[in-house]
Amino acid sequence: MTFDLGDGIRLRLVDHGDAEAYAAAYDVNRAHLAYWDPVRDESFYTVEWHNGLVTQYLRDHADGRAARFVLTHDDGRILGVANVTNIVRGAFHSADLGYWIDASLAGRGVMTRVIAIVIDYARAELELHRLQASTLLENAASQRVLRHNGFEQIGMAPKYLRIAGEWQDHLLFQRILSDS
Structure with a gap:
């Protein structure tokens, strides 16, 4: 399942051969992501590390716990990711x-x-009722992405995630999928 976004860019589920492109994408975007991500050990930027992650991602998908997507370019580069994780049923x-x-x-x-x-994938394929997301308080760009896609802010969580080495407050968002 691949979605063409134009300009040689596609979205697809993670595959077995993605470790090298993952490692390269994170390495190229170190400075860009440093403010928004947990502090990363140098080993995180290696192909070996990402081989283990991709294996776990595929296992989680097979077990119904997650669906991880990569945004790829025709030249093989990974240009971003989108993850549906911590799937809870019942x-x-x-x-x-x-x-x-x-x-x-x-x-x-x-x-x-x-x-x-x-x-759409979460609704149709995963049959989820709800997606939730969080952003740092000042991450206006990410908040625009969520709001543009019908997410509503439902609260603020103090010291929610350890980002850039600090426990940081996050805005919480949700999108109900089963009513749309």
């Missing part, structure tokens, strides 16, 4: 949404289109 039928995009594509509306596709 009475909840909900999951977390996370994403990032290569610095070269930031602010061009690409991630807004990606998230629309991921929402």
Whole structure:
């Protein structure tokens, strides 16, 4: 399942051969992501590390716990990711949404289109009732992506995630999928 976004850019589920492109994408975007991500050990930027992650991602997908997407270019580069993780079934039928995009594509509306596709996948393929997401308080770009895709802010969580080495407050968003 591949979604063509134009300009040689496609969205697809993670595959076995993605470790090298993952490592390269994170390495190229170190400075761009440093403010928004946890502090990363140098080993995180290696192909070996990402081989293990891709293996785990595929296992999680097979077990129904997650669906991880990569935004790729025709030349094989990974230009971003979108993840539906922590899928909980039962009475909840909900999951977390996370994403990032290569610095070269930031602010061009690409991630807004990606998230629309991921929402449709979460509704139709994963049969989820709800997606939730969080952003740092000052991450206006990510908040625009969420709002543009029908997410509503539902609160603020103090010291929610350890980002850039600090426990940081986050705005919480949700999108109900089963009513749309």
